[in-house]
Amino acid sequence: MTNILLIIFTISLIYLGVANRLKSYIAVISFQGIILFGVAFIELIEINWLNLVLILLETIVFKTIVIPYFLNYIIKKNKITREAEPFLPDFLSVVIITVIILGSFLLSNTINDPKLKKIFFVVALSALFTGLYIIVSRRKIITHVMGFLVIENGVFVLSMAVGNEMPMLVNIGILLDIFASVFLLGIFVNKIGDVLKEGDVEHLSKLKD
Amino acid sequence: MIGYYLTSAFIISILLFFNKNLKVNYLLTILFMILQWGFTIYEYNHKNITDLVYFTPDSLAIIFLVILSIVCIPAFYHSHIFCNSTKEIPYNRGIYFAAMVILLTSLSAAYLSNHIAITWIFVELTTLSSSALIYHRRNSLSLEGTWKYIFVCSISITLVFIGILFLSLAVQQSGGTDLFYKGLFSKAAGMNVFWVKLAFLFIFTGYTSKAGLVPMYTAGIDAKDKAPSPAAALFGSVLMNIGFIGIFRFYEIISATSILAWANNIMLITGVLSVFVATVYMLHVKNLKRMFAYSSVEHMGLIMIGLASGGIGRYAAILHLILHSLAKPALFFQMGQVSRIYNSKMIYELGDYFKYNLTGALVLLYAFFIVTAMPPSGMFVSEFLIFRSLFESGNFYVLVIILILLTMIIWAFGKNIFKMLFIKPVGFNDLNVEKISPVESISQFVLLTMVIYIGLNPPHELVLLINSAISNLPH
Numbered sequence: 001m002t003n004i005l006l007i008i009f010t011i012s013l014i015y016l017g018v019a020n021r022l023k024s025y026i027a028v029i030s031f032q033g034i035i036l037f038g039v040a041f042i043e044l045i046e047i048n049w050l051n052l053v054l055i056l057l058e059t060i061v062f063k064t065i066v067i068p069y070f071l072n073y074i075i076k077k078n079k080i081t082r083e084a085e086p087f088l089p090d091f092l093s094v095v096i097i098t099v100i101i102l103g104s105f106l107l108s109n110t111i112n113d114p115k116l117k118k119i120f121f122v123v124a125l126s127a128l129f130t131g132l133y134i135i136v137s138r139r140k141i142i143t144h145v146m147g148f149l150v151i152e153n154g155v156f157v158l159s160m161a162v163g164n165e166m167p168m169l170v171n172i173g174i175l176l177d178i179f180a181s182v183f184l185l186g187i188f189v190n191k192i193g194d195v196l197k198e199g200d201v202e203h204l205s206k207l208k209d
Numbered sequence: 210m211i212g213y214y215l216t217s218a219f220i221i222s223i224l225l226f227f228n229k230n231l232k233v234n235y236l237l238t239i240l241f242m243i244l245q246w247g248f249t250i251y252e253y254n255h256k257n258i259t260d261l262v263y264f265t266p267d268s269l270a271i272i273f274l275v276i277l278s279i280v281c282i283p284a285f286y287h288s289h290i291f292c293n294s295t296k297e298i299p300y301n302r303g304i305y306f307a308a309m310v311i312l313l314t315s316l317s318a319a320y321l322s323n324h325i326a327i328t329w330i331f332v333e334l335t336t337l338s339s340s341a342l343i344y345h346r347r348n349s350l351s352l353e354g355t356w357k358y359i360f361v362c363s364i365s366i367t368l369v370f371i372g373i374l375f376l377s378l379a380v381q382q383s384g385g386t387d388l389f390y391k392g393l394f395s396k397a398a399g400m401n402v403f404w405v406k407l408a409f410l411f412i413f414t415g416y417t418s419k420a421g422l423v424p425m426y427t428a429g430i431d432a433k434d435k436a437p438s439p440a441a442a443l444f445g446s447v448l449m450n451i452g453f454i455g456i457f458r459f460y461e462i463i464s465a466t467s468i469l470a471w472a473n474n475i476m477l478i479t480g481v482l483s484v485f486v487a488t489v490y491m492l493h494v495k496n497l498k499r500m501f502a503y504s505s506v507e508h509m510g511l512i513m514i515g516l517a518s519g520g521i522g523r524y525a526a527i528l529h530l531i532l533h534s535l536a537k538p539a540l541f542f543q544m545g546q547v548s549r550i551y552n553s554k555m556i557y558e559l560g561d562y563f564k565y566n567l568t569g570a571l572v573l574l575y576a577f578f579i580v581t582a583m584p585p586s587g588m589f590v591s592e593f594l595i596f597r598s599l600f601e602s603g604n605f606y607v608l609v610i611i612l613i614l615l616t617m618i619i620w621a622f623g624k625n626i627f628k629m630l631f632i633k634p635v636g637f638n639d640l641n642v643e644k645i646s647p648v649e650s651i652s653q654f655v656l657l658t659m660v661i662y663i664g665l666n667p668p669h670e671l672v673l674l675i676n677s678a679i680s681n682l683p684h
Contacts, residue, residue: 111403115382128371141356148363155367155374162377166388169377172326176370179333180363187340187359191352204353207431209494 002042006123006157009035010101013130016150017093021082022075025146026068032153033063043160044170051167058174059156067149067181074142074189085139096133101126120161127154141192141204145184152177211260211321214248218314226307229299234306238285241310245317249278252321265323269454269678272527272671273320276534277447279659281313283652287439287542290649294549301345305437308341312443319451325373325388328458329366332419332451336362339448342440343432354435361428365418369455372411379404390458394681397465405466412459413475420452421509423482433502434554438545441498445505445541446534453512453530460516461681469683476517481607483510488614491621497547498554500625501540504580507618508533508588514611515595522598523679528667529591536579536588536660539653543572546645547629551637556625560634568647570630572654577626579657581619587664 012028012035019025037059044052074080086093104125108118131151135144159173221241228234252266252274259265266274288309292302312335319331336359344355377388383399385392397405418425429449433441463472487507494500508529515526544554546569551559562570582588599608663671 113378113382113401113403116378144360148360151364151367155371158371158374162374162381166377166381169326169374172330173370175330176333176367179337180366183337183340184359184363187356191344192356204356206350207353207357207434209490209496209499 002039003119005035005038005042006119009039009153009157010123010126013101013126013150014094014097016130016134017097018090020084020090022071022080022084022140022142023082025084025143026071029071029146029149029153030064030068032150033059033065033068036063036153036156039157039160044167047167051171054174055170058177062177063153067185070185070189071142071146074185077189078192080140080142084143087137087139093133093137097126097130100129100133104129117161120157124154124158124161127151127157130154141188145181145188148184149181152181210248210251210255211264211318214244215314215318217244218310222307222310222314225310226303228303231299234299234302235289238289238306238310241313242282242285245278245281245313248317249274259323263324263327264318264321266321267323267678268674269457269527270320272531272674272678273447273450273454273534274317276450276531277313277316277320280443280446280534280538280656283538283542283656284309284439284443286652287442287545287649288437291437291439291545294643301347304341305345305440308338309440309443312338312342312448316447316451320454323390325376325390325393325458328455329369329373332369332416332455333366335419335448335451336366339432339436339440339444342443343436345437345440346435351435354431358428358432361425362418365415365425367415368411369415372408372413372415375404375408375411379408390462393462394465397462400466402466402468405463406468406471409459409463409468409472409475413456413479416452416455417479418452419448420456421449421483421506422452422479422513423486423506423510426483426486426506430499430502430506433505433541434496434499438498438541438548441502441544442538442541445502445537449505449509450530450534453509457516464682473517473519476513477604477607480510480513480517481610483507483513484611484614484618488617488621491618494621494625495556496554497556497559497625497629498541498544500556500622501537501544504540504618504622505533505537507615508537511592511595511611514607515591515598518595518598518602518604519682520598520601521594522602523682524675525591525594525598527675527678528664529588529595531671532587532591532660532664535656535663536576536586539572539656540576540580542653543569543576543650546649549643549645551634556628558634558637559629560632560637562630565639565642566645568650569645572650572657573626573630575654575657577622579660581622583619585661585665587660587662590664 009032012032016028037056040055040059044055104122108121128151131147131154134147134150155173159170162169221237225237253271256266315331315334319328322328322331340355340359343358344351379400380393380396382401383396385396418428421429433444436444463469484507487503490503491500494503512526512529515522546566548554550565579586582592596608
């Protein structure tokens with residue numbers, strides 16, 4: 001079951017490559033939250049209930065509902081146009097993301113470590129690099145935030161690979177999630193929309209030498 | 210004790226945030242400084258005694274805690290001058306000082322932490338509090354700086370977290386159960402090298418954003434440029450130290466494994482690249498404050514080179530870091546006076562500084578000799594030792610490259626500083642120039658003189674502390 005969920009998660013990464021509208025990005029991020037909820041529920045059922053409740057709340061409330069709602073609110077409030085505006089054509093994006101997944105697959109095959117849950121490792125690395133790719137290849141600031149959220153999801157998967165032994169680490173990961181995403185988004189909502197008329201990265205290029 | 214410290218600092222920052230009265234504001238900052246010094250002295254007298262499970266004042270922590278307490282006094286003093294000169298409204302003033310108190314507190318806690326995850330949490334807190342300081346001016350440029358700083362730091366802090374996850378895999382295999390530095394160090398020999406390598410790459414890359422090294426140095430430059438000068442002084446000194454401490458504590462663990470040589474190579478390459486990048490930017494930089502920021506990148510690069518080449522270089526690296534964190538604030542404090550006189554930071558629009566602010570000009574001249582490590586600057590001694598360690602470790606070519614790059618840096622630095630001091634500014638109307646009291650420059654003279662004193666004649670106690678800080682590394 002975990003494997004199926006993780007594979008669906010990886011497919012959602014490929015879908016990010018072709019998604020055109022910001023709405024689909026938000027849908028994918030929300031959907032990934034549900035998948036992570038499932039994975040966390042199956043994998044971490046044995047840890048103590050307080051930690052489990054915290055993790056489940058984080059995935060289902062925070063990742064699936066609050067953040068996507070927040071993103072929608074930002075887009076409406078700042079009247080951001082609905083296109084994602086990538087620098088590269090969609091086809092190339094899909095190819096690159098596939099190469100990323102393949103690359104992390106091959107990398108994990110070189111590791112001989114019985115303790116490692118390989119599928120978690122592959123999925124986490126793919127999400128990490130896909131997030132980075134989305135950040136560098138999209139023009140809008142809001143898509144940068146979304147790329148960051150994908151990276152966060154990847155980190156969550158990775159922390160689950162060691163989560164059974166070290167629940168404290170998973171909790172710290174959650175702390176990171178809440179801190180960083182709320183703060184990043186908070187700044188975005190309140191400030192960038194007011195000061196800059198359009199949320200393009202081109203407007204953020206005055207600081208240079 | 211650290212529990213009381215954290216709670217009282219937190220209460221002080223809350224009070225600062227809500228307080229609207231100027232006198233109370235002064236009083237609260239003074240109260241915090243007393244608290245900070247009391248805490249520092251207490252920890253100094255209780256060396257290596259663990260407090261609240263997660264905090265141990267070891268030698269490295271003590272050194273940088275003392276530096277922080279020294280630097281925070283002029284930082285608060287100049288912050289008050291800054292806020293008075295720009296006539297801040299009480300609300301902004303409250304946010305500024307509250308953020309500064311949280312920044313200093315989380316830095317102190319991060320220095321003392323003996324657990325890799327606790328360090329990580331407090332480093333995250335420094336990002337949040339420093340972004341409030343960067344955004345102080347509330348215009349579009351400072352917004353851009355803040356956004357970039359938060360974004361780059363968030364990604365790098367995520368990278369550190371990934372590194373910690375890999376490290377936890379490694380430590381489980383070697384039979385460890387926790388992530389205390391001590392436990393990690395004792396289990397290091399049995400760790401799976403592959404995971405340690407991955408962990409090192411991620412953690413090192415992550416902390417470079419704080420330490421101001423290649424590849425993540427960019428955010429720090431924008432932050433120092435856009436933040437008010439007293440805050441920039443903190444970013445350029447004590448905040449960079451936490452990046453170094455993060456790297457150094459992990460480097461101690463690495464030094465007990467078989468990949469020490471590999472890690473040394475990476476740090477050496479990063480160091481050389483940092484000096485190279487700093488040179489390239491300093492040669493054509495147009496903004497004086499950004500030039501000082503790039504100079505910090507250069508010094509951090511040298512420190513990494515010293516640490517990586519081993520031997521006497523390790524001692525020199527820590528000494529250099531101490532001296533740098535005393536010298537750089539002086540430059541940034543002076544930068545505050547410069548921008549009050551000229552209302553600009555662009556080198557093109559600055560000039561004839563001796564005419565407008567004699568003591569300030571003397572500070573700049575003095576600081577130029579100190580920061581470019583010309584004798585009698587203490588940094589001359591530490592750089593000299595770093596070069597010697599490069600010789601002894603056989604990295605002769607690296608030494609040649611570094612010396613050429615440093616020569617270019619001195620040239621660029623000197624060109625801009627002397628232009629600023631002696632050549633008339635272009636299109637500057639000097640009818641309403643603000644008179645700046647020489648008293649404001651005293652703190653900078655004191656800091657710069659400390660650099661000379663500590664470098665040429667390090668107190669015996671300091672030498673012992675540095676030696677015990679590096680005693681875990683193999684000889």
